[in-house]
Amino acid sequence: MLPIVNKEIEVVLTPALLPLYQVKGKTVVVIDILRATSSMCVAFKTGVNKILPVSTPEECSLFKDFDFLCAAERNAIKLPGFDMGNSPFEFQNPLIKDRNIAFTTTNGTKAIKQSKELGAAQIAVGSFLNIDVLTTWIAHQTNDVILLCAGWKDKANLEDTLFAGALMDKLQNNFDTNCDTALMTLQLYQSMQHDLEGFVRKSSHAQRFKALRAAEDDVHFCLQLNTAPVLPVMQGEYLVNATPVSVV
Amino acid sequence: MLPIVNKEIEVVLTPALLPLYQVKGKTVVVIDILRATSSMCVAFKTGVNKILPVSTPEECSLFKDFDFLCAAERNAIKLPGFDMGNSPFEFQNPLIKDRNIAFTTTNGTKAIKQSKELGAAQIAVGSFLNIDVLTTWIAHQTNDVILLCAGWKDKANLEDTLFAGALMDKLQNNFDTNCDTALMTLQLYQSMQHDLEGFVRKSSHAQRFKALRAAEDDVHFCLQLNTAPVLPVMQGEYLVNATPVSVV
Numbered sequence: 001m002l003p004i005v006n007k008e009i010e011v012v013l014t015p016a017l018l019p020l021y022q023v024k025g026k027t028v029v030v031i032d033i034l035r036a037t038s039s040m041c042v043a044f045k046t047g048v049n050k051i052l053p054v055s056t057p058e059e060c061s062l063f064k065d066f067d068f069l070c071a072a073e074r075n076a077i078k079l080p081g082f083d084m085g086n087s088p089f090e091f092q093n094p095l096i097k098d099r100n101i102a103f104t105t106t107n108g109t110k111a112i113k114q115s116k117e118l119g120a121a122q123i124a125v126g127s128f129l130n131i132d133v134l135t136t137w138i139a140h141q142t143n144d145v146i147l148l149c150a151g152w153k154d155k156a157n158l159e160d161t162l163f164a165g166a167l168m169d170k171l172q173n174n175f176d177t178n179c180d181t182a183l184m185t186l187q188l189y190q191s192m193q194h195d196l197e198g199f200v201r202k203s204s205h206a207q208r209f210k211a212l213r214a215a216e217d218d219v220h221f222c223l224q225l226n227t228a229p230v231l232p233v234m235q236g237e238y239l240v241n242a243t244p245v246s247v248v
Numbered sequence: 249m250l251p252i253v254n255k256e257i258e259v260v261l262t263p264a265l266l267p268l269y270q271v272k273g274k275t276v277v278v279i280d281i282l283r284a285t286s287s288m289c290v291a292f293k294t295g296v297n298k299i300l301p302v303s304t305p306e307e308c309s310l311f312k313d314f315d316f317l318c319a320a321e322r323n324a325i326k327l328p329g330f331d332m333g334n335s336p337f338e339f340q341n342p343l344i345k346d347r348n349i350a351f352t353t354t355n356g357t358k359a360i361k362q363s364k365e366l367g368a369a370q371i372a373v374g375s376f377l378n379i380d381v382l383t384t385w386i387a388h389q390t391n392d393v394i395l396l397c398a399g400w401k402d403k404a405n406l407e408d409t410l411f412a413g414a415l416m417d418k419l420q421n422n423f424d425t426n427c428d429t430a431l432m433t434l435q436l437y438q439s440m441q442h443d444l445e446g447f448v449r450k451s452s453h454a455q456r457f458k459a460l461r462a463a464e465d466d467v468h469f470c471l472q473l474n475t476a477p478v479l480p481v482m483q484g485e486y487l488v489n490a491t492p493v494s495v496v
Contacts, residue, residue, distance in 0.1 A: 013404060017264060020402050154268050156261065158428040180406040180452050184436060187447070191439035199435070204428050 002139035002174050009144070009175035011164045011182040014151035015111045024119035027143040029126045029134065029167070032150035033159040034205045035086050035215070036073075036108025037232075038127040038222040042088040044241040045129075045228035047097035051239040053109035054102050057082070063102035071103045076208050076215065088129075088221050107150035115148060116234065125239060128163060129228035133243060135170045137231055145175065147182075158203035159222075162196060165189025197223050250387035250422050257392070257423035259412045259430040262399035263359045272367035275391040277374045277382065277415070280398035281407040281470050282453045283334050283463070284321075284356025286375040289476035290336040292489040293377075295345035299480070299487040301357035302350050305330070311350035319351045324456050324463065336377075336469050355398035363396060364482065373487060376411060377476035381491060383418045385479055393423065395430075406451035407470075410444060413437025445471050 012018050031037055040051055054060045057072045057079050064070055071084035078085025086105050103109055115123050121143050126134045138145055147167055149160035165185035168177075172186060192199045200206055200219060209215040233242045260266050279285055288299055302308045305320045305327050312318055319332035326333020334353050351357055363371050369391050374382045386393055395415055397408035413433035416425075420434060440447045448454055448467060457463040481490045 013261065014265070016268065017262070017403065020264065152428075155265065156429050156432070158431055161428075161432055178452050178455065180400075180409075181404050183406060183447075183450055184404070184409060184432075187440060188432060188436050192435060199431075202431055204426050207426065 002136065002171070004174050007141065007144045007175055009147070009168070009171060009177050009182060010179040011147045011149070011168065011185050013149050013156040013161060013181055014154050015107075015114050015148065016154035018114060018118060018148060021146060023115060023146065025121050025143060027122040027124070027138070027141045027145045028115040028120040029124050029138060029145065029147050030108065030111045030115060030150060031126050031147060031160045031163050032105070032108030032111065033127055033163050033222050035088055035218055035222055036103070036105040036150065037125045038129055039086055039088045039091050040103070040125050040232050040239060041127050041129045041228040041230055043091040043096065043101060044230040044232055044243075046092055046094065048091070048101055049098050050100050051232070052100065052102045052237060053112045053239065054104045055110065055113060057104055060102045060104045068100045068102045069096060071101055073105045075106060076205070076212060087215055087218055089218070107152060111148055111150040112234065112239075123234040125232040126163065126167065127228075128166070128223050128225055130226065130230055131166060131170075132226050133229045133231050135167060138167065138171060139174050152205060157205055159200045159205065161185050162189050162192065162200065166193070169193075250384065250419070252422050253387065253389065255389065255392050255423055257395070257416070257419060257425050257430060258427040259395045259397070259416065259433050261397050261404040261409060261429055262402050263355075263362050263396065264402035266362060266366060266396060269394060271363060271394065273369050273391060275370040275372070275386070275389045275393045276363040276368040277372050277386060277393065277395050278356065278359045278363060278398060279374050279395060279408045279411050280353070280356030280359065281375055281411050283336060283466055283470055284351070284353040284398065285373045286377055286470040287334055287336045287339050288351070288373050288480050288487060289375050289377040289478055291339040291344065291349060292478040292480055292491075293476040294340055294342065296339070296349055297346050298348050300348065300350045300485060301360045301487065302352045303358065303361060305352055308350045308352040316348045316350045317344060319349055321353045323354060324453070324460060335463055335466055337466070355400060359396055359398040360482065360487075371482040373480040374411065374415065375476075376414070376471050376473055378474065378478055379414060379418075380474050381477045381479050383415060386415065386419060387422050400453060405453055407448045407453065409433050410437050410440065410448065414441070417441075
């Protein structure tokens with residue numbers, strides 16, 4: 001049973017709209033289903049120590065000198081010369097256990113950094129893979145909450161919007177909302193929840209994977225529920241695993 | 249039977265996102281259901297000669313000297329000293345027949361002006377009140393099409409999003425789309441089409457009307473289908489009624 005917190009919840013469909021909202025002092029949940037925040041959950045399940053979200057591939061490379069693994073993706077493709085790209089399968093490799101990772105992606109890491117710059121009090125990372133642990137954590141927040149979809153190059157996308165709706169579905173009785181976007185994502189999720197994968201395969205990003213003949217398995221993987229029940233939260237400049245002991 | 253034009257259609261949820269899209273050379277349909285584009289349709293049905301969208305109330309007032317009627321709304325309220333605000337009922341007054349109107353609103357007139365500044369080849373104005381005439385016109389466009397929701401102060405809103413979905417529902421087989429937002433609005437509309445008014449009454453703007461104890465009848469009025477079968481399009485700086493003779 002989740003607590004009723006009398007806090008406000010809002011949904012923001014793309015980072016381009018985040019400056020329209022009051023972010024300072026709020027809890028922000030960053031959502032990049034295909035694939036940054038899904039991969040981050042997998043990484044922590046595998047046992048990664050911490051993840052440093054960085055803005056550019058050049059900045060990411062710097063951290064090789066400090067014994068970080070470096071992961072970089074742009075336009076759905078792993079950049080050459082990096083240890084990893086952005087596929088969740090890469091983050092299942094047991095060799096990454098206890099390592100630190102510097103990570104840059106087209107949308108997800110940008111959304112995390114922007115939330116921090118705008119003064120978010122707490123930042124967590126969400127995906128279908130950690131939805132229940134995340135939901136419980138959100139329901140116990142003492143701040144108002146923003147669900148921030150990372151989208152695709154500042155445009156809204158289908159899979160992040162649907163996940164925001166999935167969270168709204170679980171949290172709608174625990175929060176107040178006066179946010180049309182929250183109502184829209186809730187309705188969208190409720191009407192499509194029985195065929196999420198079919199719907200997401202129509203999305204522009206799934207079509208992008210298809211055109212690249214890459215990452216098509218990632219779509220199915222990233223829609224699984226609770227297969228990586230971890231709680232990545234920002235602590236200073238790093239994402240760390242704050243999974244409560246009861247879940248581990 | 250609508251033609252299949254092999255053109256692209258996209259949906260943009262707020263004017264804040266429009267600069268991310270290529271607008272130049274495209275046809276833009278501006279949507280502000282509550283209430284600017286609904287009121288414009290009513291005005292042309294009543295027999296208004298032309299409407300000049302302007303940015304500010306101060307600019308709007310200037311046109312009194314040129315025998316324009318001046319309509320100005322901000323934050324859902326008619327501004328003092330103007331002939332009209334933004335309620336469709338005001339534009340049913342037969343005294344406005346053959347007159348010119350200068351019109352400024354919180355969201356709708358801004359979206360029209362922005363579309364023009366970004367180089368749209370054609371701009372039309374849409375609402376449930378003219379949906380069928382509008383749909384036929386869109387289906388005959390030789391440009392790619394953008395459905396632009398005016399939203400509320402650069403945030404997305406429910407009623408404009410639903411209307412974009414209603415247009416997608418009618419046009420989905422006539423256009424190509426690689427736009428997640430178009431898919432989302434289509435699904436949202438299809439899942440809610442049997443209770444549009446119930447859903448829209450949950451929206452932040454309907455709640456705003458309720459708090460103001462104003463304009464609550466406007467919600468029902470603006471969700472009627474084809475009661476003002478006109479076609480307001482931009483010609484130079486003015487909206488004029490381009491309703492085809494077959495409809496009149």
